[in-house]
Amino acid sequence: MARAGTVAATRMPDTVRPGGTESETHPWKIRLVEHPKRFDSPSFKAAKRTAHKILDALDDGDLPYGPRPGGSEHWEMHHGGSLWVMTERGWRMYRARVGIEWSMQFCAAPPRIDRLRQDAATLVAAFPLTLPALAELGYEEAEELLRTPIRDADGVEAWTDSLFNACVPMSRGHHQGILPKVPGEHHYPWPVKGADFFRFDDFELWVTLPDGTHGAVTPVDRRGSGDGHVRLVHAAEGSRAADALAEAQDRGLMAVMPPNSSAALQAFAGQIEPGRRTAAGALVTRGARANGARPRAR
Template sequence: MTRADTVAAARIPDTIQPGGVESENHPWRIRLVKHPERFESSFFQAAKRTAHKILDEIDDADLPYGPRPVAPAHWEMHHGGSLWVKTTSGWRMYRARAGIEWSMQFCAEPSKIDRLRQDAATLVAGFPETLPALAELGYEEAEELLRTPITDADGVEAWTDSLFNACVPMSRGDHQGILPKVPGEHHYPWPVKGADFFRYDDFQLWVTLPDGTHGAVAPVDRRGSGDGHVRLVLASEGSQAADALAEAQDRGLMAVLPPNSSAALQAFAHQIESGQRTASGPPATRRAHAHGNGRDSRAR
């Protein structure tokens, strides 16, 4: 990202002759139109039925993105590159190099989608129980999907809505939520959002910044160090924090917030004593607030 002062100071090469400056006197606009009616294809209906049967067979501890929703909540199937295989210990889901969102199929080049098919076929071949198990669940089309080259839009559509792309099971929040509620994969970059599925339960990844916008932070040292600084890893575009983050990246630095900042205190709130004014120091002796699986707090 280039800062404004850098642009202002940039010299025009001698080989380029200035010809004046043009600008437009009206703001850009986005036209809001009705979404074309979206229906569930027969491919997607079959894939979802199969995914739900698979999820019914999986123990809660083995769910790819738990916990299991409790009614009236339900699983939403994310077109995120779901590669389901049957291992000797049960069903597992891996993720493809790229997932194809439903709307993105209309810009998808068939040969590039076919490479995803080939990747999936190679993976499934390593788990020979997969195709017989899928057939037993009623998903007989799996074998044909994996062996048929994708050469046109029909093939792209079939793959996009198949079990091997369209069935990453997520809660509604993890799928398409927006802060200050649960941040969803649709709206937040995966390198940051993905940490929600492996962070310690007592670390608060998502925080509210002083200007009221939301961001994400990470510790700067390993758990047990007692260091309460946090690194800013995501900030809302146009916010003061985003400007600071962009400058840090330009200069090859980290944007770090001090232990007494509101962001650090939020991040470590369940690891420090109530009312403590710094996130640094020895861990709290009390038990952590229950998150997810409710494990006890341990030292930062």
């Protein structure tokens, strides 16, 4: 990703006109206080132990959000709605409609959390190998969690820190990172962040915009089309790009940047020849660069 100081200025497409800015006249304050001491509950410790056993048994290609952390890094368990089941092909993780962050339990209505429990119970029932496999791993509380209605704060707390919510395994970056390093799920919208786990390796989702802020872009057509335009799908609040993006959405339009924009050149840098001034045209794969093969049309 290019540094802010090296990004050339570009103009927005004619179809997207940046709007004005707004500010509040009422003063406001946020009081900074010490965070209540947080500790891993026995429920969370048991869930994490089980999740690590599952992850150790999985091949790298079956990890939900790989690759496996190496060196001094380790898995962080995200309270993101982890629904682990044992299939005939091994362990798989699905995700609940919503996950319950630890602090969110204090505003959680028990009947609504109970619906998540019912959803999880329905899923696990479709994979009858799951409960015996969890018991074999030492997570014997699974069956009771799934069959016990959630009616109060104690029930919400138990579900929040259970294997069926609290164990989405992610690296620290993917979990809580901030750009210009790895963007984490805690800080960036999941419909955009999620693409990090299925995009082509040679497409850069996150780019530096001309004002030094960061945004996310997507291609506007299929791989192989030759179209180097990019669509802006996320921008930092308060930035010029965010104003343009909001106006485009209000008008039912797309905020699109041209192939010679800095954003497009960053996004397609892995697919074009070094030094090329436009992202439009032929696709150059890494293999083609290495062996001198003729590039194919993008």
